[in-house]
Amino acid sequence: MNYVIIGNSIAAVNAVAGIREYDREGSITIVSAENYYAYGRPLISYWLEKRVQDQDMPYRPQEFYEKNCVRVILGRRAVKLDPEACQVHLDNGEKLPYDRLLLATGGRPFVPPIDGLTSADYFTFINYDDVRRLEAFAIPGREAVILGAGPTGLKAMESLVQRGVKVTLVELADRIWAPALDEEAASMIATFLQDKGVNLYLNDTLTRVYREADDRLHLELKSGRELQADILVMAIGVRPNVELLEGLPGVTINRGVVVGPDLSTGLPGVYAAGDVVAGSPPLLPHAAIQGKIAGRNMAGAREIYQPLPPYNALGFLGLHIISMGNSAADEGYEVLTEIDPAALVYRKLVLKDNRLDGVLLINKIDHRAGIYRQLLEEGLEVAPFKDALLRPDFGLLNLPEIIWRQKLAE
Amino acid sequence: MKKVYARPAYCMNCHLCEVNCIVAHSRSRDLFRAYKRENLRGTARLIVEERLPLSVAVQCRHCDDPRCVAGCISGAMVKDPETGIVYCQEDKCVGCWTCVVGCPFGAIRPGEKNGRPVPLKCDLCREAEGPACVAGCPNRALVFEERRAGA
Numbered sequence: 001m002n003y004v005i006i007g008n009s010i011a012a013v014n015a016v017a018g019i020r021e022y023d024r025e026g027s028i029t030i031v032s033a034e035n036y037y038a039y040g041r042p043l044i045s046y047w048l049e050k051r052v053q054d055q056d057m058p059y060r061p062q063e064f065y066e067k068n069c070v071r072v073i074l075g076r077r078a079v080k081l082d083p084e085a086c087q088v089h090l091d092n093g094e095k096l097p098y099d100r101l102l103l104a105t106g107g108r109p110f111v112p113p114i115d116g117l118t119s120a121d122y123f124t125f126i127n128y129d130d131v132r133r134l135e136a137f138a139i140p141g142r143e144a145v146i147l148g149a150g151p152t153g154l155k156a157m158e159s160l161v162q163r164g165v166k167v168t169l170v171e172l173a174d175r176i177w178a179p180a181l182d183e184e185a186a187s188m189i190a191t192f193l194q195d196k197g198v199n200l201y202l203n204d205t206l207t208r209v210y211r212e213a214d215d216r217l218h219l220e221l222k223s224g225r226e227l228q229a230d231i232l233v234m235a236i237g238v239r240p241n242v243e244l245l246e247g248l249p250g251v252t253i254n255r256g257v258v259v260g261p262d263l264s265t266g267l268p269g270v271y272a273a274g275d276v277v278a279g280s281p282p283l284l285p286h287a288a289i290q291g292k293i294a295g296r297n298m299a300g301a302r303e304i305y306q307p308l309p310p311y312n313a314l315g316f317l318g319l320h321i322i323s324m325g326n327s328a329a330d331e332g333y334e335v336l337t338e339i340d341p342a343a344l345v346y347r348k349l350v351l352k353d354n355r356l357d358g359v360l361l362i363n364k365i366d367h368r369a370g371i372y373r374q375l376l377e378e379g380l381e382v383a384p385f386k387d388a389l390l391r392p393d394f395g396l397l398n399l400p401e402i403i404w405r406q407k408l409a410e
Numbered sequence: 411m412k413k414v415y416a417r418p419a420y421c422m423n424c425h426l427c428e429v430n431c432i433v434a435h436s437r438s439r440d441l442f443r444a445y446k447r448e449n450l451r452g453t454a455r456l457i458v459e460e461r462l463p464l465s466v467a468v469q470c471r472h473c474d475d476p477r478c479v480a481g482c483i484s485g486a487m488v489k490d491p492e493t494g495i496v497y498c499q500e501d502k503c504v505g506c507w508t509c510v511v512g513c514p515f516g517a518i519r520p521g522e523k524n525g526r527p528v529p530l531k532c533d534l535c536r537e538a539e540g541p542a543c544v545a546g547c548p549n550r551a552l553v554f555e556e557r558r559a560g561a
Contacts, residue, residue, distance in 0.1 A: 014480070040483040046504050052484070056502055059485035285481035285512060292475065313481075313508040320520075322511050365520055367457055370477075370513035395459040395516060396468060407515055408416050409557075410471045 001026035007104035008032030011274030011291030018295025107238030140164025153235035326358035430546035477512030
């Protein structure tokens, strides 16, 4: 069996592991447009802060590829998929035949049309190369504007602040990281950021950009504000890289590629995993699990991917946030909270029909986070132990005995 | 693979498993030094849950498809393909705590060692003879054994 994997990040590496569980012999080729072996994309902000060095970037050691007999083609882009001939065309004219193909092409930053904006005016914050380019500009005393106060914008903010750059976050929504944080949590974190010297402009966006005579950027905002900046970072979201599949018969694209429960795309032998998949939260654990399952299925397994609710752990400037599921919800839900604004602690459980539907934990994070996530994913009824959920001694032993006994026996 | 299994009926809530875990993961391997010099109190890699009179030590189940490994952003958390042991390469960890959210058993806690973040989780004492929690349990409330064929 001849496997080709387009993309070389978390989904791809996990697909290799999945394939090798079932097929020790088949040939595996990975094609990556980037010049690096797989690295965890979230590490780029740690790299920019110098908390992670170049040698710590690889997600798996070099031997991973050797041990698993993987041919890796770096710095080459797949430009065409020919499902009739079962071939992928690369940008150097090479054609790679496949029996099974995995599209793990991820996404790319979305950059909205802004009057005057050229590609030389901004940075994106997704790839290793993005931060390597940004490093030379991120000098103490300089000023940066980051468009987007979601996870990407917040991590970019953290690394720039740590490098001594003065940061302004501009966010179109009425609060930071709106899909995960409710108003109260977001406002608590906004105060925290302002105390750290970060400017935050909500309900606002960029309308016009131009270079001034001194080469600084002049930014005009919807609100009428005008800002000067040395660095502009675009962090308002990603778009799945679906180009290879566009217009091919049997494929449905709805932003990302629509996949079946086995992660197949509708083209014979062609699977997809990670951020390129429609409706999947663009989150690393989800990409890893999809990659593993797609790999197994490519090698003959028949495993179903059960769509998982989003969950995310995000830390910046010493503050830690864990969100899962419907964590921003308020109205129409039962909400249990423990709030201590002085300690920046906010713990919130969102219940729907006596089942966990969302969890938000800020600055008081312990092992119970994992139990909450499992309860949320399993949809277990929590009514019998609802009062205990936020207690400091809540744990497995609060669950029905049949469940904790079974868990301990795993 | 051999795993640590808890037998709650035999647990008397003495917390010696925690003490032995801490010592086994100390530099000195000495109880006094681990607590008083290395300042490791509270860093056990297992969690004794109490709903008295019931108590039980919960530790990593070394899952077949570990969520902590799937979620790790740096590649620090791995499952050793030979031994099946799930462990963290602590010098690679950046302390994002996605592993903590991932663990369905609540067996991983955020921790710190030498000023660096480390997830506190059982590694089956992989660099020693066998799990110290089991060796030191006075009532055999923890056993280290193979229960599932091929697992």
